[in-house]
Amino acid sequence: MTGRIEADKLTKRFRKTEAVRGIDLDIAPGEIYGLIGPDSAGKTTTIRMLAGVMKPTAGSARVSGLDTSRQAEQLREQVGYMAQRFSLYGDLSVRENIEFYADIFGVRGADREERIKRLLRFARLEEFEKRDAGVLSGGMKKKLGLACALIHQPKVLFLDEPTNGVDPISRREFWDILSDLHIRGVTIFISTAYMDEAERCSRVGLMYRGEIIRQGTPDSLRQLVKGDLLAIVTNDLQIAEATVAKMDGIVEMQVYGDRLHVFVDDAATRLPQIQAALIAAGARVDQIRPAMPHLQEAFISLISQEHDRRPPTADHR
Amino acid sequence: MLRMILNLAWKELVQLIRDRVLLAFLIVAPAIQLVLIAEATGAGIRGIRLAVWDQDKSALSHDVVTALENANTFRLTHRAQSYEEIEDLIRQGTVGAAAIIPPDFSRDASRPGSSGVLLVILDATNIIKAKSLVGVLDGVVAALVEREFAALGSADRRGGIELRVEMAFNPTLNIRWTTLITQLGFITYQIVLVVAAVGFVRERELGTLEQLAVTPISRLELMLGKGLMALGLGLLNLFLLYLVLILGFDIPMRGSFALFVFLGILFTITEISVGTLVSVMTTSQQQAILMVFLLAMLEVTFSGYLVPTENMPMFMQVFANFSPLQHFSAILRAIFLKGSTLLMLTHHVLPLVALTLVTTGVAWFLFSRAEW
Numbered sequence: 001m002t003g004r005i006e007a008d009k010l011t012k013r014f015r016k017t018e019a020v021r022g023i024d025l026d027i028a029p030g031e032i033y034g035l036i037g038p039d040s041a042g043k044t045t046t047i048r049m050l051a052g053v054m055k056p057t058a059g060s061a062r063v064s065g066l067d068t069s070r071q072a073e074q075l076r077e078q079v080g081y082m083a084q085r086f087s088l089y090g091d092l093s094v095r096e097n098i099e100f101y102a103d104i105f106g107v108r109g110a111d112r113e114e115r116i117k118r119l120l121r122f123a124r125l126e127e128f129e130k131r132d133a134g135v136l137s138g139g140m141k142k143k144l145g146l147a148c149a150l151i152h153q154p155k156v157l158f159l160d161e162p163t164n165g166v167d168p169i170s171r172r173e174f175w176d177i178l179s180d181l182h183i184r185g186v187t188i189f190i191s192t193a194y195m196d197e198a199e200r201c202s203r204v205g206l207m208y209r210g211e212i213i214r215q216g217t218p219d220s221l222r223q224l225v226k227g228d229l230l231a232i233v234t235n236d237l238q239i240a241e242a243t244v245a246k247m248d249g250i251v252e253m254q255v256y257g258d259r260l261h262v263f264v265d266d267a268a269t270r271l272p273q274i275q276a277a278l279i280a281a282g283a284r285v286d287q288i289r290p291a292m293p294h295l296q297e298a299f300i301s302l303i304s305q306e307h308d309r310r311p312p313t314a315d316h317r
Numbered sequence: 318m319l320r321m322i323l324n325l326a327w328k329e330l331v332q333l334i335r336d337r338v339l340l341a342f343l344i345v346a347p348a349i350q351l352v353l354i355a356e357a358t359g360a361g362i363r364g365i366r367l368a369v370w371d372q373d374k375s376a377l378s379h380d381v382v383t384a385l386e387n388a389n390t391f392r393l394t395h396r397a398q399s400y401e402e403i404e405d406l407i408r409q410g411t412v413g414a415a416a417i418i419p420p421d422f423s424r425d426a427s428r429p430g431s432s433g434v435l436l437v438i439l440d441a442t443n444i445i446k447a448k449s450l451v452g453v454l455d456g457v458v459a460a461l462v463e464r465e466f467a468a469l470g471s472a473d474r475r476g477g478i479e480l481r482v483e484m485a486f487n488p489t490l491n492i493r494w495t496t497l498i499t500q501l502g503f504i505t506y507q508i509v510l511v512v513a514a515v516g517f518v519r520e521r522e523l524g525t526l527e528q529l530a531v532t533p534i535s536r537l538e539l540m541l542g543k544g545l546m547a548l549g550l551g552l553l554n555l556f557l558l559y560l561v562l563i564l565g566f567d568i569p570m571r572g573s574f575a576l577f578v579f580l581g582i583l584f585t586i587t588e589i590s591v592g593t594l595v596s597v598m599t600t601s602q603q604q605a606i607l608m609v610f611l612l613a614m615l616e617v618t619f620s621g622y623l624v625p626t627e628n629m630p631m632f633m634q635v636f637a638n639f640s641p642l643q644h645f646s647a648i649l650r651a652i653f654l655k656g657s658t659l660l661m662l663t664h665h666v667l668p669l670v671a672l673t674l675v676t677t678g679v680a681w682f683l684f685s686r687a688e689w
Binding site for chain 1: 523524525527528529530531532533534535688
């Protein structure tokens, strides 16, 4: 039971909008579950309800077997939570921030100093422990936040876009810490806007307009994309896009920097056709090859399919 | 360049109009303030309780008492029979003014070369009030003299009435005494209210409140923890300001220091609760500060700091009863200058206790149910 996250028709309505629409979850102890989805999909509201910060309008959720709204008090010991707008007391030092959380979680005795030291080392903040938290870099703040959320050694960790706006190196360090926790059996529930992070999860839920529309391992989500992916490098993206759009057998197009990603019904027949059409249209084709779709492409593709199937209504923005 | 300035001004205006709360404060609040002050000053002081010790019992002394009563400023509540009784009534705060008419008042008044002495003792703990009462008394006596003695013509120079006013508790009418003692309350009020009002909303704005929500801290502990800090700050302030008043300005402390501290705690708790309410109802520190600003405007108006409470029209006097600062200012002046005891102050202490209970109760009710 310890470490399990369950949700049963979890729903949250605000005055005008239904932010979360009856989602079901069953996450095994020790999983890293990634919640992805566009902004305003309901990710934050979901995490807030699971962490016991917000009461659901309907449905229920249990973490380690404890009801998140009725047994919120007992839940505190089990759960670590880092809000999206997480912030620290900027006028307290790094160490004072951790000590404050140690105090309110009742971490006392011989264990205390040991834990604080380990977390500081863990977050690579040892040499900054006397510095005011307010002057730390964005990445260091996030790591300090994580350290504070871990002081009571929770079994389940909820992280709401913890690496938003953090540089790649700090992000990797942050994920090293998460991997470490994962190895120790902590269940991690994380929402993220970065697909490379989602790839590192054991399971991913794709949330859209208050519902989890797809769920599975990163691999299985990638498989859901219809058609084959062709990656095209060309000197003129505008011409290329306009030309390909008019052709048959095209499922979807996405522009990635200097590349055009085209989903087609069958790569073997369409590749030569597209190549010929592009050259005829006057674009130079530097490269055209079948590619393995990343989660990124799968994400965009699945969302736009869903969007076409059910265009957003006025009540859900 | 002008274009740039206008562009920016336009953006500022649009933002201001969008922020309903700010707009209300900037436009409605000053208007309310002005109207209240105008109302407060317009009426003139009324209903000051008056004791009279008429030892003359003549037609003229009777006329004097009637004239005082007719002035509306005074309400005759006590007829005293001795100087001790008069002293007691003033000291206990039962009356705000006492008139003493000596035995040979009418004889002296009608004898050329002398005059009948009308002695009035005023409670000068609120100097602004006392000063305007002197003005009223001057007017009443002048009118009376005009009516009683003018008919006789200026050739017949008879004595008339001489008004002697004695200021109780603040004999030299030292404006510092009243003002500084009131300031003691007001400064404490401001500090405590701002600290308490910003308390939670600051953490909510920063995002730390949500983090606290998942710790074992209960809401009660959170509210009490924050409140304790504000209480400590309030008391420290009271104590420091007290030292400044006593040592720096030679203001007498005639009452009990323990009573001062006890009622100071009560007042501080009330203001912490008000501040907590502000904090729960606002979403940003800026809004909280504006709300405190508005509350302070109202409290200053109602507290009798600018205009004596007795000067206000009835509806405002009713509101003034809900102002903790009004009660606390009166309590402070009475303890310092009159040496009042708890029993003498019941008419201010009981409302203050009631306000403490109500504000704390409501603050806890809303705070325990607020969404983070």
